[in-house]
Amino acid sequence: MSENKKEKGNRQFFSYFKYMIFILIFVEILDTYTTNNLNVVVSDISSEFFPSLTENAAISFFQIFVAIATVGMYFVFLNQYFADKMGRKFLLVFTVFGMGLASLLINFATNIITYTIFLFLLYFFFNSDIWVIYINEESPSDKRAFYTNFVLIGGVIGALLIPVFHDIIINWRGMTYFAILLGLPLSIIIFFTFKETSKYLEIKEDNSLLTQKPKMLKENIKKIFKSSRRKEFIIILIISLIIGLNNLFILVGEDFLSDSFTKEDVDTVVWVMGIASIIGYFITGVTADRIGRRPLCILYSILFPISILIIVLGVNFSEGALTMVMIGAGLANLSYWGLRILISIMALEIIPTQSRGTGTGLKTLASSVGITVGLIFSSIITFSQGLAVSFTIFSLLFIVVVFLVLIFLKETKGVDLSKIE
Secondary structure: OHHHHHHHHHHHHHHHHHHHHHHHHHHHHHHHHHHHHHHHHHHHHHHHHOOOOOHHHHHHHHHHHHHHHHHHHHHHHHHHHHHHHOOHHHHHHHHHHHHHHHHHHHHOOOOHHHHHHHHHHHHHHHOOOHHHHHHHHHOOOOOHHHHHHHHHHHHHHHHHHHHHHHHHOOOHHHHHHHHHHHHHHHHHHHHHHOOOOHHHHHHHHOHHHHHHOOOOHHHHHHHHHOOOOHHHHHHHHHHHHHHHHOOHHHHHHHHHHHOOOOHHHHHHHHHHHHHHHHHHHHHHHHHHOOOOHHHHHHHHHHHHHHHHHHHHHHOOOOOOHHHHHHHHHHHHHHHHHHHHHHHHHHHHOOOOHHHHHHHHHHHHHHHHHHHHHHHHHHHHHHHHOOHHHHHHHHHOOHHHHHHHHHHHOOOOOOOOHHHOO
């Protein structure tokens, strides 16, 4: 009888797990779309809000206002703390609803001030990546990278939809419609159908863990930095900062490309970047659980600066410029997002369960600081030298990442999340 109950329970869990993966793919579609949809209309937004400035001056000032908006990402740290205090499900519903609401508000922005305020709110919601915690706490230890990247591959649909909507929608505000229509109803579906993660429920049900569970944010942070792998976590924070600095290409790359190519050509490049993401996630998902996280981190860290150089040099070619840029942009997207998700997985695999949300928030905070600093410094460089110089300088920092991974990070493949202390 007990065997039958166990078998029935396993079947029910697997059915729910498949449903969870299916819904999380839509969450990632929304996340991917809101992360990138406004990036393909940067030149349109900057020209509308700064009509009297030269192109370099307009994009320089635009970067400053976007840098202000990125402060919203800093509060993701607080969101992740609530994931430890109130549960993973609460935060997932909260952030999905928020992405839809913030997109609606951006649609009504009439000047750079209101745009910055509403973009601040969008950054507050979309950068939490709470779905990654869901996947990692529910997946078998030998399949965490596979299922994470499986969801990411599905989420690339969001990136592929961007050039489609960009082609058929005249005004840049129309790029927010899809996020509005998906985000609000999706949050309701998750609220009524999702369960809390099993790992989080173990903490709630285990009295010994409840007595140890940090009740204050300060204590939660202390627990992370007293863990046996605190040095590795500090290195992950440094790498996250460097990754954030290089988000510059994702945020304003469209403006750089629009100087040399038509709107149709830029949309083609975005398509290639989306396809490259699918290939990258597939490679990462298949190989990260086999050969480990470290080798891929090193590979992507070497590949990214090379791809940026291909783009910067390729736009100046008299023949084959678009082909060169497509190759470079595809490799840049593949390596950037590949490294970013690997670092997210490794962070989860070295942080104790009780503090996993807070630790993920710290990592996101480090990346967010990098994004803000990168935009501020780039605005200064762009004003006099142009975006190409900014892209090149920041991309070379990935050489530092190679040495950090080689010297300080241990392999985390196959780690039992329940036994991390």
